[in-house]
Amino acid sequence: MKKVPTLDIRRYDTDRAAFVAELGNAYREYGFCCISGHGIPRELIDGAYESFQQFFALPAETKMKYNVPGSGGARGYTPYKVETAKDSKYADLKEFWHIGREIARDSKFADVMPPNIWPSEIKDFQKNGYGLFEALDQLGSRVLRALALHIDLPEHFFDDKIDQGNSILRPIHYPPITEDNVPNVRAGAHEDINFITLLVGASAEGLEVLTREGEWLPITTEGDAIVVNIGDMLQRLTNHVYPSTSHRVVNPQNENSRKPRYSVPYFLHPNPDVVLDPLPQTVTADNPSRYDTSITSHEYLLERLREIKLI
Template sequence: MSSRIPTLDITRFDSDRDAFVAELGAAYREWGFAGIRNHGIAQSQIDAAYGVFQNFFALPEQTKLKYHVPGSGGARGYTPFGVETAKDSKHFDLKEFWHIGREIPDDSKYRDVMPPNLWPDEVPGFREHGYGLYQALDKLGSRMLSALALHIGLPENWFADKTDSGNSILRPIHYPPITTDDVPNVRAGAHEDINLITLLVGASAAGLEVLSKKGEWVPFTSDADTIVVNIGDMLQRLTNHVYPSTTHRVTNPPGEEARKPRYSVPFFLHPNPDFLIDVLPYCVSAGNPSRYPQPITAQGYLEERLREIKLK
């Protein structure tokens, strides 16, 4: 495979399933990343969501801080600039963000670890467009997991009842303009994602770079109609590194480009909080012995990682 991350057409999952699954699996084994086009989410829906998110980030700082919940690990609502720090990094990331989670009933067994959403009164349409995009990406993520399941010999619907109440997060991010040339921080330090898979919508602005197996940083600026989907640490652990969770970062642009804000909206697809992440026997072999003899729940793993990145 060349040093170009593949972009695949997901409609082939219906029209040419075996070939699509094989190509997708190969892309993830090599890169942990792929672009997905013809994903079925209308550009107008994406634009409407970006519009309300930008309107929120344009509010005065004191207004935004009304929606910050100290001690919550940023689980819902607003996390201000200068908090999240990539694991093992000296400097915090240059970003502020908001978290939208799954809407669940108050009597759900997961309510203690999945709090209700917060919605900013000051931004009309925030809930409608924000949660609408959440649901669209959740549905697309389920299709991606079906294809990945088939690739490693699992039934197509294996993930369905393990993610139907997943603690998944939609994270609108604002990277403010960089106004000084000697800033030691980067917009997002080199990191891996915590969850099963991440779907990044509207990431057409440059800056995302993926670390190849050869140790080279490969820029991945997708076309406007492409959603970037990458493997997270939970799926890497579940599949015993058959699917690698690849290190990536968001670099600071050069010159005048740095003076512009950047927005992106990743959707972090998580399993249900009580799902036990235990290495799949399908992914263990003489050449790939189990790396994780001790299973861990998705919630336990999440809390462990949130402490590492300074959110808890």
Template sequence: MSQIPTLDIRRFTEPTSQADADAFVAELGAAYREWGFAGIRNHGIPQALIDDAYRVFSQFFALPEETKRQYHVPGGGGARGYTPFGVETAKGAQYSDLKEFWHIGREIPRDARNADVMAPNLWPEELPAFREVGYDLYEALDQLGSKVLSALALHIGLPGDFFADKTDQGNSILRPIHYPPITTPDIPNVRAGAHEDINLITLLVGASAEGLEVRSRKGEWVPFTADADTIVVNIGDMLQRLTNHVYPSTTHRVVNPPGEKARQPRYSTPFFLHPNPDVVIDVLPSCITPDNPSRYPEPITAQGYLEERLREIKLK
């Protein structure tokens, strides 16, 4: 594979034959084994919902700084609400990322078993549409992510519903991001430093400008700007650990564009699909072979792993 593939998920969700569904599973699995990334088209999420979400998210980021900061939760690790510009820092990076963002989490009853580690959402009072549009997009991406996980489970010999009861109360996050225009020449920071994601899989819906780059197995940075109707889905560290690196969590970054393009803002909205907080991440026996012995003898809960990583990226 010389480039990151884009696949039609209707071959899996609405197959013309079992053979076509099986072929999709094989092609998707091969893409993730090679790249850790793939594009998904014909995903069924209405373009109108995506457009509405980007409109209302950009309206939020255009609010005055003091207004946005009212929704920052000190000590909350960025779990809900607003995280200001220049806070998050890629693991091992010297400089912070050039971005601000908001976190929408799963809506759960406050007496649910994981309520102590899944805080209630905050919603900006200045934009009444933010809640409805933002959570509609959250739920649509959550459902799409479940379909991708089902195909990945089948590819490694597990039942298609293997992840269903492990993610139905997952601490997943929708993150609208604003990368402001870059007006300082020769700034050492980049919009998002080279990193791997923490979660099971990430679904990136839309991006108003290029900049995403993925590091290949050869160590080369490969630009990946998807078509407008395509959602980029990549493997996170939790799934890499669970599958003993059968599915690699690939390093990626968002670079600063050249020339006048740097003076344009960039918006993107990833959805980080997480397991339920109390799920134990332990290497799957089917992913242990003589050629690939277990790399992680000690299991860890999803919540324990998340907290460990949040400290590393300066959110806790």
């Protein structure tokens, strides 16, 4: 039976060539890999989850104080049934919060990366939320170093292309399903927009990835593993060597559908001015360039946010 592999990232320092080869092969095959041995403290992850659950338990009118109309949900709170998977008839059954990168307000990217909003009702929300943002940002940059080596780029190729990235930590609450014939999966089949996504807390069942053979493969993690998948921007930059794979969140066919589900993906984005043209290393006779127009990551992001009805 096929299974998305789990690889220990500590092997990057002890067994680099083999680790890079296995990681690269996992991404070429699935667009997904589970990463263990990352060293993010359990207390930080648990503390962040606790803060997020406390926020989602607040009354709707309190949460709506943190909704910023017209912002595409870039920061703060987005209520249920707003985001809609591309080409889906139904809105997703979820509410979520966005934490973005803290940048200097005189940065050239300040107009596209607004300051964060923090809910005053939850004591450690900012400390836990931004602590997890930074930890996942650092882990993501380590994964990208290995991915760079796999396609014959310098190890640190991505470092200066993500240091001001418009990245997002998105705590999500999927409410318990109370009706028997709900049309929606909790989150419709979609690909991610960004470079890579790191998902903390895929221990709850429901996440499924579409294999090359067209079958839905469930992913659940064990221990400290974090699910890391390729997004459309990296797929474009690597001329589809690293595929961005369709995935969805389905309702479990058991009593767990009656329980709320929480997950916290971190969407690692390149800096807004990075041009997403296929890299020469990924263009070959067997894999000619699939794109003949240039686009920056920010232009690409806006295009996609319109498609999923966030702007």
